Amino acid sequence: MSKTIIKIEDLKRSFTMGEETVHALKGISFSIQEGEFVTIMGTSGSGKSTLLNVLGCLDQPNSGVYEIDGVSIKELTKNELARIRNEKIGFIFQSYNLLARTTAIENVELPLLYSTKVLTAEEIHTKAFKALEQVNLSDRLDHTPSQLSGGQ
Ligand SMILES: Nc1ncnc2c1ncn2[C@@H]1O[C@H](COP(=O)(O)OP(=O)(O)O)[C@@H](O)[C@H]1O
Ligand SMILES: [Mg+2]
Structure with a gap:
């Protein structure tokens, strides 16, 4: 039986800028099984980076469920999130974020x-x-x- 590695349910993330609120993620749900290869596609501004920032434990959603490998990220401390990023997530940034003077x-x-x-x-x-x-x-x-x- 396959194992669920990523589970999100009714995930919402909005950004408030002055008077205006941008609803970047309006309640999305899906799960990814172990070994699956998934591509997220969408037009510019559709929320892909916002979603990946949440999936990569770099950002927290406003509401909804996100479980990685059976662990709900909502209850985790900053240090516990850092540990998940270190051990479970490989993240290639659009601008790389490599250390410039380091081999x-x-x-x-x-x-x-x-x-x-x-x-x-x-x-x-x-x-x-x-x-x-x-x-x-x-x-x-x-x-x-x-x-x-x-x-x-
Ligand atoms: N930090 C932020 N503050 C305010 N609005 C944001 C922020 N990040 C993203 N947005 C807005 O959220 C929407 C989704 O952006 P984003 O996830 O970067 O889209 P994509 O990566 O699919 O092009 C856009 O309308 C964008 O302007
Ligand atoms: Mg993007």
Whole structure:
């Protein structure tokens, strides 16, 4: 039986700007099963980034349910949310948000340094190397973000 990894129900997120309120997410519901590959499509301004910010635990909804791996994010503290982001979420920002003066391999190692799992420097390096190798970047380890292509 498949396992539900992401479950959202009647999720709402609005932004108040002075007199005006923008209703970016007006009560959406769906769930994603383990192993599923899902694409969210929509016109500009339809709420994709707002939704991803909530799914990525970077933003909280005004109301509704969001459960990741069976855990409701509503009850979590800032530190618990940070731990979920570190351990369960991979997020590629439109503007990358890589550390500019830090090499490719060090950028990949960084989240493992913050991890609550105790790993040696060598284990961290090996994991980061393997991850970069999987995406054909093992010959770009010492390149900084500006020395990589957008796709890389
Ligand atoms: N921080 C914010 N403050 C006010 N309005 C916002 C904010 N973020 C997004 N919006 C508004 O919410 C709507 C959805 O935006 P967004 O999620 O960025 O759309 P998309 O990523 O699909 O292009 C837009 O009308 C946008 O102007
Ligand atoms: Mg967007």
